[in-house]
Amino acid sequence: MEIKIMKNILNRNQNKADEVRSLLALKNVLMVNIISSPGAGKTTLLEKTCETLAPKFRIGVVEGDITTDRDAQRLKKYNIPIVVINTEGGCHLDSHSISKVLDSFDLDNLDILFVENVGNLICPSQFDLGETFKLAMVSTTEGDDKPAKYPMLFREARAILLNKIDLIPYTNFNRGNFRSDLKNINSKVPLFEISCTRGDGLRNWFDWISDQNLKPNLTSSRL
């Protein structure tokens, strides 16, 4: 019974996601759905990305959180449009809530819309929001076994960000194990090894995401 219910929920979500995707394609907006565990560094990534790319691209942000607007507060200083979705206990964003908040953005004057999903390595990967692609973020302090243990997201993501590489010396994180597990799950996905707080590797990420924006929505994750 629960499987049937889940199928219905996912079908309804998919229909609305398809609508969102068509609208964004029409408006030529790249939508990036950022998914990670709590505290992997999504907001810090957005801070660094806005700092460097907001002068070049028209950036907007949707902040998905169970409660509080703390992440949005951290991004206020970049003077970009930000909308908070509080899920009030819900473990992921869905396409209906995204569809609603798109009204708050001037899509004709937007290049990239970053969606910071609720901190959760599992549920958000099952809900298409109509994004151009999903971005998986994982931090070294979570351990090198995350791709093997939570494969869905790593299989779906267009790129992987491995954050907090500055902390590797203080943990038992094994780069070889991480890369080899990831390769088994998604052999060709680009991997960016970064430290959002220290800046390591961010240049490659900025270049890559800028390059994606030059050809937005032509190759959506669901097309």
Add this chain to the structure above:
Amino acid sequence: MEIKIMKNILNRNQNKADEVRSLLALKNVLMVNIISSPGAGKTTLLEKTCETLAPKFRIGVVEGDITTDRDAQRLKKYNIPIVVINTEGGCHLDSHSISKVLDSFDLDNLDILFVENVGNLICPSQFDLGETFKLAMVSTTEGDDKPAKYPMLFREARAILLNKIDLIPYTNFNRGNFRSDLKNINSKVPLFEISCTRGDGLRNWFDWISDQNLKPNLTSSRL
């Protein structure tokens, strides 16, 4: 509609959880439902706990994972009964799966059953498994804002373990902010500040959990 469906699912889960709780009370088994984000250190906590307490108590473990038996493999060396539940994509354990695996344990010869839930700070806190109590674990590298951003678990937990305190010097984790947010959510909950890899603070945790076992199930989290 979805709210009604969720209510039905939660009601069915609650009925089975009540059965599990009665059985464990009858058998005088303490069941601890350990909940955290991916990679916060649940398995390392169990390693250290088995190492120290397995000679004193008859310990069993249920390992909840989406896929793989990697965590269970790490605990094999303690010669304790371990059962793996692979949720195959499911984001939490439920009372039905726990009820089924209880048959695999000799409950007459068990003092403590640790349940390592799926790595997820949200969904597992909504599903009663019939446990004696929930234990919330969070690591310093996730940031000091987790109790405020994910309040449900911190409100429900009988105790909080703050892990990876050895990494505080390398992060922007602020102990004062963490404690003050936690106090707002659950003012009297015991907080253990520990490092599972280095051993800091574990003695207090061992003493506390040993003390819980002396009076199991008399004050269940739902009674």
